[in-house]
Amino acid sequence: MIGKRNERGMALLTVLLLVSVMAVIAATALDRLTLATRLAGNAVTLGQARAWLGTAELLTTTRLDDMLAANLSQTTLDASWLGQPRTIALPDGAVVTATLTDGGNCFNLNSLVSEKQPGVYGTRATGVAQFIALMEALGIGQGVAVNVAGAAADWIDSDDVAGPSGAEDAAYAGREGGGLAASRPMADKSELRGVAGVTPKLYATLEPWICALPVTDLSPINVNTLLPAQAPLLTMLAPDQISPGLARAQLSSRPAGGYGSVYRFWNSPMLARLDIPRGVAAQVQVKTDWFDLDARVGSGGLDVSEQALVDARKQPVMIARRQWTSVR
Structure with missing residues (x-):
């Protein structure tokens, strides 16, 4: 009798165990079904x-x-x-x-380089200088500005030789998880966060002022649509001649119907005496x-x-x- 009772007890335990397993399987299946329904x-x-x-x-x-x-x-x-x-x-x-x-009213990060031949990019001094000037106009120290601009240019250019104050592959290899410079134009401005010397605070300062256009042209600033609050983007073109105050005043006095031509912009009363390099003068636009x-x-x-x-x-x-x- 004792043996039969033990057998019945074992059978009951087995049944309970099977029921428990089936309950777990059913619950898991239900959870997955619910998740699948939500995903769908x-x-x-x-x-x-x-x-x-x-x-x-x-x-x-x-x-x-x-x-x-x-x-x-x-x-x-x-x-x-x-x-x-x-x-x-x-x-x-x-x-x-x-x-x-x-x-286009932003600093084009890809203007830090120019395309020397199809798919081959080299640092553009004018673009680097404008990026430095923009950062300084935003209150970023000269040393930081020079280092970040140099590192950003090296991030994009095709060679593996670090420029003055720049950073190539060696600067990224020691990071957690490793890494290399991209050696290609940026697809999005957020890529700047990966460049040596760019801290979260620095990126937050720069983010409203930068872009990554799918061309390496110098930043195409439209003076017909540039707002007075965006004066640093005009200052960066010729920081020794166009102060932030002059830039704001010029943009605030813009004709209601726009300048009509780049010539009229540069020959307006406040700017007519400036000696702007031809290439920089041509960078300004009146069409977006x-x-x-x-x-x-x-x-x-x-x-x-x-x-x-x-x-x-x-x-x-x-x-x-x-x-x-x-x-x-």
Whole structure:
């Protein structure tokens, strides 16, 4: 009898163990099903949000084409487009907000180099000098500015020889996880954070003033759209001649309809006596070639944004690059 009782007890324990295992498996399967359902729902929501952002992108670029066609010789602030959020009501009740800014009124990090031959880049002294001047105008010490500008140029250029105050592969090899200089133009301004000497605090100071255009041209500053608060971007072109105060005063006195031509800008009363190098004088523009588009939409509890760079060198304009971010 005792043996049979033990056998029944063991059988009961076995059954209970099997039930427990099955319960764990069922719970795990349910969790995975729930997760899969959420992921599928998020994917659908994200896809819908991106579709709405695509609609906003199309409408914005169409309006931009119309604006540029209305004045082929210059881009001005007449249409009140700069930094003004435009809302688009959607069929599902959501709202897309789209904002355009001048994507060329910034220091182009890729202007630190010039393309010597296809795919081969060498340091450009003018670009380095302008980056140093911008940093100094923003209150960054000369020593730090010189080192960061040199290191950023070395980050992009094709050779492996560190320039004066620069940094090549050896400066990154000792970092945790190792690393090398990119030896190519920057795809995004955030790459500057990886450059030797760039601290989080320094990057936060520079971030509103820099960009990484998909060309190595010197920064294409449009004096028709540059705001007085952006005076350091004008000062950096000729810091020995254009003080921040002079730059602000010049931009504040801009004609309502724009300058009309680069010649008129440099020959305006406050600037006519300056001796600006020809190459730098030609760098200034009255027409915008690049626009930044920031579009945002909330859909299904998910906030999705798109940042796009619009190439307006030819019409119709084209999207040069875009990226999305989402937050629930």
